[in-house]
Amino acid sequence: MFPEYDVIVVGAGHAGCEAAVAAANLGSKVCLVTMNMQTIAQMSCNPAMGGVAKGQIVREIDALGGYSGIVTDHTMVQFRMLNRSKGPAMWSPRAQSDRMLFARKWRNMLEEHPNVDFWQDMVKGLVIRGGVVRGVVTSMGLEIPGKAVVLTNGTFLNGIIHIGEKQLGGGRAGESAAKGITEQLVELGFEAGRMKTGTPPRVDGRTLNYDAMEVQPGDENPGKFSYTDTPPITKQLPCHVTYTSTQVHETLKTGFDRSPMFNGRIQGLGPRYCPSIEDKINRFADKDRHQLFVEPEGWDTCEIYVNGFSSSLPEDVQYKALRLIPGFENVKMFRPGYAIEYDYFPPTQLEMTLETRLVKNLFFAGQINGTTGYEEAACQGMMAGFNAHLAINEQEPLIIKRSEGYIGVLIDDLVNKGTQEPYRMFTSRAEYRILLRQDNADLRLTPLAHQLGVRGMEERMERVQVKEASAKAIERFLEEYSIAPEQINQYLESKESSATRQKVKLSTILLRPNINLDDLREVVPDLHQFLQAHTQECVELAEINMKYEGYIRKEQELVNKMNRLEEVKLWDTLDYHALPSLSKEAREKLTRMRPRTIGQASRISGISPSDISVLLVHMGR
Known part of the structure; x- marks a missing residue:
């Protein structure tokens, strides 16, 4: 019934979708197996992509030919560049997405790919002969043959949903858990563990009083994720901010005796940096309030995601506490928050390619490796997809170094250090973050994808070359153009910078604190005219390269030393x-x-x- 596929991808979440695309874009014939075709690329938790360090990952995925950035640009309802008050190494793009549009766009892009087939069924086991994976077996008893398999099971492996004292088998609200794979892998000698994650309640936005909350608008000049010609966002939906209180906390505490977290029913460790509301109250007892982000789920729905209120408390306790939050006095709840416990496999059992050490051509990606977050899952899926194709074609693997991308940092951390709790990426995990900025992911990684032969990279590579040449031209202009004191001193005084007594190069002016190119171009007509021929992206890149040249050089020297060990x-x-x-x-x-x-x-x-x-x-x- 089935042909022998080059790569079989199990699971169609963020990791599975990127794995399928990555292998297919290198020429592999791919079968994407999912339990439900209606939930492909479902945003199970927060309807957002990016954030601190995660935004850098999405841009790296895009630079390598992945689809997460493109899908986000097509479906975002709000865009913000986080950490603008800090240095450019910390700038992190984040977009609020339309949940339903996001999943639909992903499915459309997958269906348009000639190398991707689909099968709706649950995979209950692997076909392994002589230590090599040969395919998968489904719950219908069908065998799908394949040369390589990528497992991206998310939270579905023996998943249990916890709401107060209730326990439901499932990998997500309303969906069944996957059984059979863990047991087979353990029998083969794999080490397995349990982890926990959670999600907050969803509420009816029509019942909220937004006047009692702080408005959090998108950026005035919103950016995007993809380096391709995706459409810019022209209108945005606001998010809102509100806070819990001591009264809210006391109400939540009345359910602690029925909490699966505190009475021992949940054995798995939860994410340290995204704790449930009851965990926050317990761990930070000195805090009178906690911030909540009130986030819309999309353009055409009144459903609201209450970010920061993740909970597994009984639904009646959640509801009572919600109604005590400013702006939530008349709230109606669509569904309660819940915790989910699931199997994972410590990632120290993997090669740097994400291939398992025990079974050849079997790859793990996403939450099965102990990570948390769409972005972390998506980049692992992409790397597993690339390397599955390369392995079956006996080609050199693609391994991104820590100095080349956050993707390299993440995989290196997982494989070499392992994780005892859900792993989340932060800028602080990267020792070369001045090199690994969100603005230069295409310069760093698109040449790798082009060399690899990823579909559609020719045009992207031309863009990279134009961007690089444009930034260098801007730098040369600034280094060669001299400006007289009478032209610049008034501006310098307005910036509380010392006046100059003789002609100076624009580049030396730019290096002063509080001076930026956007201001300079308003003062120097020749500069403004010159910069009009260049995109804002290239102007920003040139400015960063010049202002941080010394730091960039020092960091590159550290990379060169480390590479000698590599x-x-x-x-x-x-x-x-x-x-x-x-x-x-x-x-x-x-x-x-x-x-x-x-x-x-x-x-x-x-x-x-x-x-x-x-x-x-x-x-x-």
Whole structure:
């Protein structure tokens, strides 16, 4: 009934969709298997993409030819660039999306791809012969043959939904859990664990009093995620901000004795940086209030997402507490918040390609690896899809370095350090974040995708070359153009900057604090005329390159030093137990994880600098 597919992707969430596209864009014939065709690319939790560090990931996905940024641009209802008051390494794009449009656009783009087929069914097991995956078996008893399989099961593996004392089997509200895969993998020798995540109640926006809340509008000049010609957003929906109170907290506490979090029914660890409201009250007992973001679900719905009020308390307690929040006095609830507990597999069991160590051509991506968040899942899916195609075609894998992208940081952290709780990306996790900015993801990663042969990269590569040339032309103009004191001093005084007594280059003026190109172009007509031929994106890139040139150079020097360790390959046959100078912990972890390079070995938790010195001596360095 089925042909032999090159790549089978199990699950059609954010990881699964990007995995399917990535393999298909390299030429693989892909079968995307999902339990429900109506929930492809469903935004199960927050109807938003991006945020701190996550926005950088979405731009990196786009730079590599993924679809998350394109879909977001087509379906956003609001755009904000976060952290504008900080340095450009911290700027992070975030978009509020129309939940239904987002899923529909993703499905349309997948259906338009000639290399993607679909099958609606639950996968209950894998076909494995001789340590190599050969396909999947569905709940209907059908076998779909494939050369590689990418598992992106999200929260569905033996998922249990918790609402107060109620327990429901399911991977998401109204959807069944997936059974069979965990048990088979454990039997094969995989280590499994349990994690927890949660979601807040959804409420009727018609019953809210927005006048009692703070308005949070989108940016006056909204940006976008994709480097392609996606349509700019012309109108935006506002979000709102309100707060809990001591009265709200006391009401929520009346349900703590029925909370699955506090009475031990939930065993899995929840996300540290996105705690439930009851967890916040418990952990931050000194706080009188907590901020809540009131977020619209889309253009044509009154459904509201109460961001910050994630809960697994009984529904009656949630409802009573909600009605005590300013603006929520007459609120009607569409559905309560809930917690969901699910199986995951510690990611230290993976190669850097996201292929499992125990079964050849089997890849894991998304929450199955212990991560949380759409963006983290999507980038893993994309990398697993790329590497599944490359593996079955016996080509070199694609591994993004920590110095090349947040995607590289995330995968390196997972594989080499593992995670005991749902992993979330932050800018602080990246040691080279001045290099890994959201504005230059295309310069960093599009050449990699072009070299790889990803479909549609020729036009993108031309854009990158034009952008790079444009930024350099702007930098040259600023370095060569001199300005007289009478032309610039009045402006400098308005910025509380010292006047100049002689002609100076515009580049030296730009390097002063509080001086920016947008202001300078209003003062210097020749500059304004020159910049009119360049896009705002290129102007911003040139300004960042010049203002932060010293920091960028220092960070690049650190990267070059680290890359020397990355170039020292470790032999596949190296017997670490035969090196008595290594610590016992190092021998055990290096034997189990088999790092490819000295650099990768240095980032494994428990490997000390002295262990690295021993390896360097042994490798003749």
